Amino acid sequence: MTKIFAPEEIGEVIEMLVFQDLDIRAVTLGLNLQGCASPDTGSLIECVERVVGEYASKLSDVVDLIAGKYGVRIVTKRVAVTPASILLEPIARRSLDEALPTALTLAKTLDRVARDNGIDYVGGFAAFVHKGFTSGDEVVMNAIPKALASTTTLSAMINVASTMTGINSDAVLMASEKILETSKATPKGLGCARLVIMGNAPEDNPFMPGAYHGLGEPELTVNVAVSGPGVIEAAIRKAGPNADLRTLHDIIKRTAFKITRLGELIGKEVAKELGATFGIVDLSPAPSPKVGDSVATALEALGLEIAGAPGTVAALYLLIDAVKKGGAMATSSIGGLSGAFIPVSEDWGMSRAAEAGAITIDRLEAMMTVCNTGVDMVAIPGDTPKEIIAGIILDVMAAAIALDKALGVRLIPVPGAKPGDKVELGGLLGTTVVINVPKHSPRKFVTRGGLIPPPTNRLSKG
Amino acid sequence: MVVVTVLGADKPGIVAGITEVLARHNVNIVDIAQTVVRGIFSMIMVVDLSTGDVGLKDLREELVSKGRELGVEVAVNHIDVFKAMQRV
Numbered sequence: 032m033t034k035i036f037a038p039e040e041i042g043e044v045i046e047m048l049v050f051q052d053l054d055i056r057a058v059t060l061g062l063n064l065q066g067c068a069s070p071d072t073g074s075l076i077e078c079v080e081r082v083v084g085e086y087a088s089k090l091s092d093v094v095d096l097i098a099g100k101y102g103v104r105i106v107t108k109r110v111a112v113t114p115a116s117i118l119l120e121p122i123a124r125r126s127l128d129e130a131l132p133t134a135l136t137l138a139k140t141l142d143r144v145a146r147d148n149g150i151d152y153v154g155g156f157a158a159f160v161h162k163g164f165t166s167g168d169e170v171v172m173n174a175i176p177k178a179l180a181s182t183t184t185l186s187a188m189i190n191v192a193s194t195m196t197g198i199n200s201d202a203v204l205m206a207s208e209k210i211l212e213t214s215k216a217t218p219k220g221l222g223c224a225r226l227v228i229m230g231n232a233p234e235d236n237p238f239m240p241g242a243y244h245g246l247g248e249p250e251l252t253v254n255v256a257v258s259g260p261g262v263i264e265a266a267i268r269k270a271g272p273n274a275d276l277r278t279l280h281d282i283i284k285r286t287a288f289k290i291t292r293l294g295e296l297i298g299k300e301v302a303k304e305l306g307a308t309f310g311i312v313d314l315s316p317a318p319s320p321k322v323g324d325s326v327a328t329a330l331e332a333l334g335l336e337i338a339g340a341p342g343t344v345a346a347l348y349l350l351i352d353a354v355k356k357g358g359a360m361a362t363s364s365i366g367g368l369s370g371a372f373i374p375v376s377e378d379w380g381m382s383r384a385a386e387a388g389a390i391t392i393d394r395l396e397a398m399m400t401v402c403n404t405g406v407d408m409v410a411i412p413g414d415t416p417k418e419i420i421a422g423i424i425l426d427v428m429a430a431a432i433a434l435d436k437a438l439g440v441r442l443i444p445v446p447g448a449k450p451g452d453k454v455e456l457g458g459l460l461g462t463t464v465v466i467n468v469p470k471h472s473p474r475k476f477v478t479r480g481g482l483i484p485p486p487t488n489r490l491s492k493g
Numbered sequence: 494m495v496v497v498t499v500l501g502a503d504k505p506g507i508v509a510g511i512t513e514v515l516a517r518h519n520v521n522i523v524d525i526a527q528t529v530v531r532g533i534f535s536m537i538m539v540v541d542l543s544t545g546d547v548g549l550k551d552l553r554e555e556l557v558s559k560g561r562e563l564g565v566e567v568a569v570n571h572i573d574v575f576k577a578m579q580r581v
Contacts, residue, residue: 035572036496038528040579041537045498045568099550102570289578296577360581 044289051261052324053290054104055297056317059154059237060090061244061252061310064113070121072133076140079118083110083141086251086305087148093304103297106258106319107459110145111242112155116167123166130170138178138185145184152225154186154242160202161193161230162482172205176212179222186240192230192428194435195492198483200425203228207420214413214444223443224376224408224460228424230431230438235311235366241439252310254367255298259290259316260378263350264329272334279333280353287314287357295362311366314358315403318378320461326350326373327380327390338373338380339389347371348401368437370403376443376456376463377408385409386453386464392423399430405438410454410465413446420444422473425483435488494523494572495540495549497556501565503534510563511536514555520545534565539572 047053067078087110098105115137123130138156145153156178158168175187189206192198206228214220227240234245237254244252266286267279274282294312302309318326327338330346351371359365375381375390384390395406405427411420424440431438445454450467499511515522515538524539542549553569560567 035494035524035539036575036579038526038535038537041496041498041575042528042535044570044575044578045500048570049500049566049568099553100571101574102553102568103574292577293574296573 047262047289048103051265052258052319052321053262053293054106054258055255055294056258057107057109057237057256058090058094058105058298058301059109059111059242059254059256060086060305060307061111061235061248061254062086063244063248063250064118068118068121070125072122072136075118075122075133076136079137080140080144083112083144083153084148086110087144087150089305091149093301097297097300097304101297101300103293105297107151108149109152109154109237109239109242110150111244112141112153113244114155114157114159116158116165116171119170120165120167123170127166127170130166131174134170134174135177135181138174138182142182142185150184152184152186152239154188154239155244156185156187157189157243159190161190161199162196163199164202172209175209175226176216176222179213179225180216185225186242187226188229188232188241188243190229190232191424192431194231194432195485195489197432197485198230198425198428200477200483201480203424203428204417204421204477207417207424210420210442211417211444214446219454219456220413220443220445221456224441224456227439227441230428231436233367233437237313237367238317240441248310249308251305251307253298253302253305253307254310254313255294256313256315256317256367257290257294258319258324260318260326260329261324262286262290263316264323264325264332267329267332276349280349283350283353284357287354288361290316291358291361295364309364311364312358312362313367314354314365314369315367315372316354317372318374319459320377320379322379325378325380326371327378327384331380337387337389338384339391339394343394344397344401347398351402368403372407373398373402373404374408374441376410376461377459379461382461382463385466392466392468396426396430399427399438400434403437405440407439407441408443408460408463409441410443410445410448410463411468412448412450412465413444415444415468416472418472418474418477419468421477423468425477429483433486495542495552496570496572496575497538497540498568499536499560499565501534501563504564507534507563507565508536510559511556511567514559515540518545518547518552520547520552
C-alpha cells in the first residue's frame with residue numbers, strides 16, 4: 032500500500048516532541064462567573080466554589096485523557112475566570128471595607144479549588160482601570176498584595192491602558208505601589224511573578240498572569256498556548272550558516288505552521304471533550320528555563336553573538352513575523368497575545384544575556400516594539416522607588432497605545448537584592464539576575480495624575 | 494491508527510520485542526519503515542488498533558516498558574498528530 036507518511040515526516044514530528052521540547056504549554060479554560068456576582072459574600076463564594084470546582088475537575092481529567100491519547104505533553108492546566116472586579120462590584124458598591132475581606136476570601140477560594148483539582152494557575156483576579164476606577168476595581172487592586180501572599184496559583188492583572196482610551200496614570204502609580212507591597216508580602220518578592228500590569232489586555236489570552244475570561248467570550252471556552260522555541264531554533268541551526276534571511280524566514284514560518292497545528296488539534300479535542308467552545312491558539316512560542324527551549328537562543332541561532340546585541344530587534348521582528356504568518360496559515364482561530372515571549376527569568380537564554388549585561392530594561396523596551404511582551408519577569412532591586420516603577424510602566428503603556436498592541440510589565444522587586452545578584456525563583460519561573468534600573472527620577476511627571484489621551488489611531492476606529 | 498516510533502542503539506531483538514507486544518494484542522501493522530534519525534536506529538510503524546484488544550494508553554505503557562527492557566525509546570502517538578502537523 033502507499034505510505035501514509037514518509038518516514039522523514041514522522042521522524043521530524045517525533046524529533047520535535049522528544050528532543051526539542053515541543054509541547055502544549057497551557058490549556059486554559061475560560062469560565063464565565065458573572066452568574067455568581069451577588070451582594071451576599073456567602074452566596075458569591077459558594078457559587079464560585081461550586082462552578083470553578085466542577086469545571087476544574089473536568090478540565091484536569093480531560094487534559095490527562097487527551098495528552099494520553101495523542102502522546103503530547105500538556106505542561107500546565109489553567110482556569111481563567113470573569114474579572115474579580117465584576118464579581119465583587121455588588122458588595123464593593125455597598126461598602127469598600129466590607130468588600131476587602133470578601134476579595135481575600137474569593138482569592139483563597141479560587142486558589143484552593145484550583146489546587147484541589149490539579150490546576151496550575153487560576154487567572155482573573157483582575158481590574159480594568161484604563162479610564163477610571165469602579166468600586167470593584169479599587170477593591171481588587173487593594174486586595175492584590177495580600178491575595179497573592181496567601182495563595183500560590185492565583186494570578187492578578189491590572190489593565191491600565193488601552194488604544195481606545197489612553198493611559199490612566201493614577202492607576203499606573205497605584206499599580207506600582209501594589210507591586211512593591213506584593214514584593215514585601217511574599218518571599219523574594221515572588222508574588223510579583225503572578226501580577227502583570229497590562230495595556231490592551233486581550234480577552235482570550237491563555238497565558239498567565241494576564242488571562243481572564245473576557246466579557247465578549249462565551250460561557251466556557253478553551254484557549255491554548257504552545258511551546259516551541261526549541262523547535263524553531265533547531266530548524267534555524269539545521270539550515271546552516273549560509274542560509275539567507277528570507278530562507279530562514281520561510282523555514283521559521285513552516286515550523287510555526289506545524290507547532291500551531293498541534294496546538295489547534297489538542298485545543299479542539301479538549302474543548303470537544305469538555306463540551307466547551309474552542310477559542311484560540313496563541314501563536315507565541317513560549318520559552319521555559321530549560322536549556323534548548325529559549326527564544327533568546329533562537330535569536331542567537333540567527334547569527335547574534337548574544338540576545339540583546341545590535342540587530343536583536345530586527346532578528347526578533349523576523350522571527351515573530353514568520354511565526355505569525357505560519358501560524359495564520361495553520362489556524363483561523365488566532366488570538367491571545369500571539370507575539371513572542373521573552374520573559375527574562377523564564378527564558379534561560381534571556382537570563383544569561385541579562386547576566387552578561389546584553390539585556391537591559393532599555394533593550395527590552397526596544398524589543399517590545401516588535402513583540403508582545405513588554406518588560407516581563409525582570410528582577411529589580413527591592414528598594415526601587417515606586418516612581419521609577421511607574422515610569423517604566425508608563426513607557427511600556429505608551430508603546431502599547433501608540434503601536435496599538437498588547438504589552439505588559441511584570442517586575443519583581445527582590446527585597447534586599449542589589450543589581451547583579453542571582454535570584455532563584457523556582458520551577459518554570461527560573462533563575463535570574465537582578466537588573467539595574469535607571470536612577471533618574473520621573474517623580475514629578477508620574478505623580479501629576481490624570482489620563483494620557485488616546486492616540487490619533489483611536490480616531491480611525493470611529 | 495497509531496504511530497509507534499522506536500529509537501535507540503541498534504542490537505538484535507528490538508523488532509521482535511516490539512512486534513511481539515503488538516501481535517499479542519492482535520494489533521495490525523499497516524506500515525513499517527526503518528530510517529536513521531540523529532544517527533541512531535529508528536523504526537516507525539503505523540498500526541491499527543481496531544482489530545486489537547488494547548487501548549492506546551495501555552498499549553503505550555506496555556510498549557514503553559518493553560522499550561525500557563530493550564534499552565530503546567518508544568513513542569506512541571495518535572496518527573492525527575502527524576496529519577495536523579504534516580498536511581495542509
